[in-house]
Amino acid sequence: MLNRDNGAAIRVVPAIDLLDGHVVRLRQGRYDQVTEYPVDPDRVAATYAEQGATLLHVIDLSAARDGVRPPAHAEAIRRLVGDSGMAVQVGGGIRDERALLEALELGVARVLVGTLAAAQPQLVGRLARDTARVAVAADVREGTVRAAGWLEDTGVAAGTFIRSLTEAGVRDFLVTAIERDGTGDGPDTALLARLRPRVPGLLMAAGGIGSAVDVAAVAAAGADCAVIGRALYDGSLTLLEASASARSSPTDRPS
Numbered sequence: 611m612l613n614r615d616n617g618a619a620i621r622v623v624p625a626i627d628l629l630d631g632h633v634v635r636l637r638q639g640r641y642d643q644v645t646e647y648p649v650d651p652d653r654v655a656a657t658y659a660e661q662g663a664t665l666l667h668v669i670d671l672s673a674a675r676d677g678v679r680p681p682a683h684a685e686a687i688r689r690l691v692g693d694s695g696m697a698v699q700v701g702g703g704i705r706d707e708r709a710l711l712e713a714l715e716l717g718v719a720r721v722l723v724g725t726l727a728a729a730q731p732q733l734v735g736r737l738a739r740d741t742a743r744v745a746v747a748a749d750v751r752e753g754t755v756r757a758a759g760w761l762e763d764t765g766v767a768a769g770t771f772i773r774s775l776t777e778a779g780v781r782d783f784l785v786t787a788i789e790r791d792g793t794g795d796g797p798d799t800a801l802l803a804r805l806r807p808r809v810p811g812l813l814m815a816a817g818g819i820g821s822a823v824d825v826a827a828v829a830a831a832g833a834d835c836a837v838i839g840r841a842l843y844d845g846s847l848t849l850l851e852a853s854a855s856a857r858s859s860p861t862d863r864p865s
Contacts, residue, residue, distance in 0.1 A: 620829040621665065622852045623699075623814070624658045625839035626651050626690075628683050629671040635840045637792040639749070639760035641675060645792075647843050651686055655694040661849040665719070666696045667816075667837045673703020674759035684716065691717040701747055701784070702759075707733060714743060722747045722784055725757040727775055728764045735778025745782035745812065746775050750801060751789060760788055768801065772808045781811030784837070790818025792840050797824055799831040806832035820846050822855035829856065 627634050629644065633651055637643040655666055668687055673679040679702075691698045701722030704710050713721045724747035727734045738744040748768055749756045755764045755771045764771070772783060785805055787798035797818045806813055815833035819825060820841040828836050836856065841847035 619858070620825065620833060620856045621835045622663065622825065622849065622856050623665045623667045623835050623837045624663050624842055624849060625667040625669065625816070625837050626654060627669045627671050627839060628686060629675075631680070631682055634671065635792045635843065636671065639751070639756070639788045639791055641671075641759075643792075645840070645843075649843075652689060652693065655690050655696065658849060659695040662853055663849060664696055665835070666690060666694055666698045667839075668698055668700045669722075670700065670702035671759070674701070675761075677703055677705050677758075679703050679709070679712075687716050687718065699745070707737070710737060710744070714741065719743065720745050720782075724749055724755075725762075727780070728755060728757045728766065728771070731774050731778045731780075735775060735780050738781065739779040744780070745784060745814070746772075746780050747784045747786065748772055748805070749786045749788055750798075756788060768805060769808055772805060776808065776810055781809075782814070783809050783812070784814040784816060785833075787817035791816065793818055794820030794841055794844075794846060796820065797828045797831070799827050802828060802831035802833055822847065822851045825852050825855040826858070 633647045633649050635645050670683050697719035699720035700718045704723045704726050720743050722745050723734050727746045749760050750768045755766050757764050790798055795818050802815050812834045814835040815828040816837035819836055819838050825836050
């Protein structure tokens with residue numbers, strides 16, 4: 611049996627998605643189904659930190675859509691890194707090595723790479739080995755990995771995608787079930803359980819987590835982290851409830 615880091619329970623990771631300067635959530639990755647929340651990202655992050663969160667998940671949806679990070683978003687991420695009291699992992703818009711290095715220069719703990727990983731797995735593998743601060747986002751819809759803000763189908767099966775990246779040197783992965791994302795309808799535990807044996811490092815789960823039961827379910831499927839967005843904003847789940855469920859979850863991954 612493989613144990614999670616230090617035998618700890620699954621880690622609950624609150625998410626902040628930025629689109630055109632606003633905190634939003636997309637439904638199933640669709641830019642025509644946007645819910646905007648009238649909140650300030652700095653204040654939201656401070657609340658999460660007060661409630662015990664130690665890692666913040668930030669996705670720049672504008673950069674993911676357009677391939678360019680807006681300066682205002684870069685500044686917002688830099689503030690979150692400096693002021694939130696949490697480690698920050700960021701994704702969205704990483705289309706080449708320069709963009710990845712620029713994201714690292716913002717001071718983030720981890721950069722999540724999807725489109726670049728699909729296009730240049732050897733490059734991403736090298737950067738993951740060299741920095742230990744690069745993870746790959748496997749964004750999955752109907753069994754295949756999507757890229758470019760989830761708008762393009764790579765045609766590559768999720769398991770094949772992860773295998774190619776691990777062979778290149780990547781250890782840590784964020785797996786998002788796009789059909790579940792932003793719905794609160796529950797995680798795709800079958801997908802997580804199927805991919806768990808292929809991931810040598812951290813397996814972060816996103817998509818559909820809307821209750822404490824869902825947090826326990828992704829833990830049982832072998833995930834190390836549960837990334838939660840919409841449920842925290844609409845009040846169907848609090849960070850304290852999610853964390854309590856995480857602490858009571860099993861601490862061993864499936865073999």
